[in-house]
Amino acid sequence: MRSDSTNEPRPAQRASHAMTISYADRFRQKDAVEFYESQEYGSGSYSTAIWQLQRPMIEQILKDFRRERKEPIRLLDFACGTGRVLASLEPLVDSAEGIDVSENMVAVARTKCVKARLLVGDILAGPDLLQKNYDVISCFRFLVNVEPELRGPVLHRLREVLRAPDGRLLVNVHGNSRSLRHPAIVWRRRRERAEKSGAMLNEMSPVETRDLLRDCGFQVVRQFGFGMLPPTLYRTPLRKAVAAVDRSLAGDHWWNDWSIDMLFVCRPC
Numbered sequence: 001m002r003s004d005s006t007n008e009p010r011p012a013q014r015a016s017h018a019m020t021i022s023y024a025d026r027f028r029q030k031d032a033v034e035f036y037e038s039q040e041y042g043s044g045s046y047s048t049a050i051w052q053l054q055r056p057m058i059e060q061i062l063k064d065f066r067r068e069r070k071e072p073i074r075l076l077d078f079a080c081g082t083g084r085v086l087a088s089l090e091p092l093v094d095s096a097e098g099i100d101v102s103e104n105m106v107a108v109a110r111t112k113c114v115k116a117r118l119l120v121g122d123i124l125a126g127p128d129l130l131q132k133n134y135d136v137i138s139c140f141r142f143l144v145n146v147e148p149e150l151r152g153p154v155l156h157r158l159r160e161v162l163r164a165p166d167g168r169l170l171v172n173v174h175g176n177s178r179s180l181r182h183p184a185i186v187w188r189r190r191r192e193r194a195e196k197s198g199a200m201l202n203e204m205s206p207v208e209t210r211d212l213l214r215d216c217g218f219q220v221v222r223q224f225g226f227g228m229l230p231p232t233l234y235r236t237p238l239r240k241a242v243a244a245v246d247r248s249l250a251g252d253h254w255w256n257d258w259s260i261d262m263l264f265v266c267r268p269c
């Protein structure tokens, strides 16, 4: 079982150009897509365990939002990838769209999503790809790994198309530099410098993320956390006990700033 949820595809990374591949190109190759589906989100993987905690809470956020709003809800899943999040959320909204730069990721999403409109394209190069006034925008497993200089422009663009003042952005950071996994990431960064395999070992802190969101026009209204204990423990005989602890600590709690995977619910400000 893999335990390193920020690290993402490996097969393509072994190419000699691995260290220079952009995040937008990373998931274009078929072997990266295959890895994401069968390994990163294979049955029994750490990412799958975290998703099993996250999914019901995200669905509940959408259901609560729906009760409050009483008007049709339009969802955008930005960087929708293989449709993992979109397929779960589309039944809870009136209309749904997913967009991603990778044709191969979107091809898998097409097999999972029933009603969402799926687009392939780069929202920075083609601003007209998006409609206006989405009620909810989701953005999962993107922010921490995309090149830092692109985080702001993407969030600004998402802010422009989110309905104000009551729309919601659901964005996660699946590599918290204040979590108990941080020492393992530091150690792996040292090892990676020697191996140059191109594994993604990025992290962001809760403060850094909230500051970025605020600078891009978002106010965090709720923060959830998933996964407190080091993922490595999931590969030991303690797995069941560790999963039970992570399950009991997941959600909207005061200790979320130490969770490995942080989910921010934001509104425009």
Ligand SMILES: C[S@@+](CC[C@H](N)C(=O)[O-])C[C@H]1O[C@@H](n2cnc3c(N)ncnc32)[C@H](O)[C@@H]1O
Pocket (backbone or CB within 6 Å): 008, 023, 024, 025, 027, 028, 078, 079, 080, 081, 082, 083, 084, 085, 099, 100, 101, 102, 105, 121, 122, 123, 139, 140, 141, 142, 146
């Ligand atoms: C780790 S995957 C996450 C997919 C999905 N959100 C999920 O959580 O399963 C990251 C996705 O971001 C997409 N991506 C990278 N750069 C992008 C960009 N500039 N615009 C849109 N999508 C992008 C990749 O193609 C990839 O599908």
